[in-house]
């Protein structure tokens with residue numbers, strides 16, 4: 001670790017305040033270029049601890065920057081991992097209060113619900129599929145706290161990988177009954193198709209992103225608990241949204257999920 005506890009506390013409080021107050025900030029590595037990945041995840045942990053202390057409960061986990069489209073869009077090279085809490089949940093067909101966010105974007109994702117605990121290292125696609133109950137469509141709303149979505153990997157990890165809201169719904173299916181690599185997704189904004197792709201865009205198989213998350217947790221002495229919801233990462237580039245927009249995600253064989261920006 002390159003940063004001391006006092007600096008980690010201050011950076012976590014700063015990013016958490018930016019999220020709560022919907023205000024942006026320059027990326028934190030501008031002031032702390034020596035920050036390493038252990039520091040970045042320690043800052044993310046501190047934000048989660050503050051939320052839990054304030055009464056939040058964990059709603060799941062997420063992988064991000066798992067597709068080449070997203071890596072290219074954001075100018076980064078590796079996936080990142082974050083947490084979801086109950087304040088991020090939006091019901092299927094529900095509303096996001098756009099004024100509570102800075103510059104939201106939406107991403108089409110495959111969500112997993114696990115049945116048994118998963119532990120790394122060595123977690124594989126087969127392990128994830130064997131441990132998963134269901135997969136279903138999910139729209140993640142990301143909202144980087146960094147000005148103009150300009151960040152490096154360490155900064156975005158500290159910022160809980162831009163997590164802000166998510167909605168899952170449609171028709172959940174058995175994770176082993178579909179080939180998630182060839183599962184097509186169509187993202188619509190205000191009735192127009194704005195992005196489309198297939199599951200293999202996410203590190204060749206969405207379950208591989210979940211395995212990467214599990215192996216990441218394993219390196220940190222943690223596991224993925226049974227019954228976890230996991231967003232496996234945006235299949236396409238993220239699409240900007242504003243107040244008044246209505247977004248629908250259609251996933252082959254799994255129906256659709258939608259959200260409105262009020």
Ligand SMILES: O=C(O)C/C=C/C(=O)C(=O)O
Nearest residue numbers: 064065070161162233234
């Ligand atoms: O693009 C960002 O702001 C970081 C988060 C990315 C994802 O959540 C993703 O690619 O799915």
